[in-house]
Amino acid sequence: MTGRPLRIALPKGRMMDEALLLFGRVGSEIDAEARDSRRLILPSADGRFEFLPVKSGDVPIYVESGVADAGVVGLDVLEEGQQDVLRPLDLGFGGCMLAVAAPADAAYPLLPGGTMPRVATKYVESARRFFAQKGMQVELIRISGSVELAPLLGLAHWIVDLVQTGRTLAENGLTVVEKVSDSTARLIVNRASHKLRLDEHQRLIADLAGALEKSA
Ligand SMILES: Nc1ncnc2c1ncn2[C@@H]1O[C@H](COP(=O)(O)OP(=O)(O)OP(=O)(O)O)[C@@H](O)[C@H]1O
Numbered sequence: 001m002t003g004r005p006l007r008i009a010l011p012k013g014r015m016m017d018e019a020l021l022l023f024g025r026v027g028s029e030i031d032a033e034a035r036d037s038r039r040l041i042l043p044s045a046d047g048r049f050e051f052l053p054v055k056s057g058d059v060p061i062y063v064e065s066g067v068a069d070a071g072v073v074g075l076d077v078l079e080e081g082q083q084d085v086l087r088p089l090d091l092g093f094g095g096c097m098l099a100v101a102a103p104a105d106a107a108y109p110l111l112p113g114g115t116m117p118r119v120a121t122k123y124v125e126s127a128r129r130f131f132a133q134k135g136m137q138v139e140l141i142r143i144s145g146s147v148e149l150a151p152l153l154g155l156a157h158w159i160v161d162l163v164q165t166g167r168t169l170a171e172n173g174l175t176v177v178e179k180v181s182d183s184t185a186r187l188i189v190n191r192a193s194h195k196l197r198l199d200e201h202q203r204l205i206a207d208l209a210g211a212l213e214k215s216a
Pocket residue numbers: 011012013014015055056057073074075076077094095096162163164165183184185
């Protein structure tokens with residue numbers, strides 16, 4: 001091991017528990033005392049890693065900048081930011097899809113009278129690429145949460161958002177009209193760190209892949 005432990009950026013929120021569980025299965029439980037504290041650098045009990053709990057959308061930038069050597073993040077977030085990081089492993093959990101959804105009776109893909117569709121989303125870049133590839137002209141409205149509200153209140157005709165169980169859409173009278181992409185959690189790695197600490201990264205990737213295979 002060279003110097004400090006490998007730093008791993010983990011997304012606070014719904015992926016955190018599964019990510020920590022996975023590291024636990026390769027023998028790197030989070031130190032019990034640190035877990036119950038307000039500390040923001042959490043060592044693993046075996047001294048191999050330091051976990052950095054950060055906002056999900058910030059994981060790629062922590063890893064691209066080298067502040068973290070590696071990280072765990074949803075493919076949806078990764079595709080939105082397009083940071084230059086390695087993506088060695090699909091971790092399998094956190095499955096969901098990014099989709100275009102609309103009120104059950106809404107027109108799609110063309111609105112009557114040639115009206116330009118307004119689309120509310122937190123995933124502006126992914127939505128821009130998706131509609132551009134299809135040659136559809138839309139106006140994108142950036143919203144950071146509760147996106148399903150936008151068509152209900154007339155702010156937008158359609159939304160682009162994550163769908164997991166479909167419950168949020170159903171309970172708000174919305175339906176998927178087209179899938180944009182699938183997403184699961186990915187291990188991402190800083191390019192320079194991967195070169196400089198190759199053995200440690202290879203061991204990390206092999207250990208995680210082994211744990212995933214065992215549970216498959
Ligand atoms: N039902 C779901 N809704 C949202 N994200 C989901 C869902 N299922 C799986 N995910 C995955 O979990 C990741 C993290 O979601 P989470 O809700 O914890 O953070 P966030 O609300 O997107 O971001 P922030 O931390 O900025 O609030 C998503 O990027 C996605 O890959």
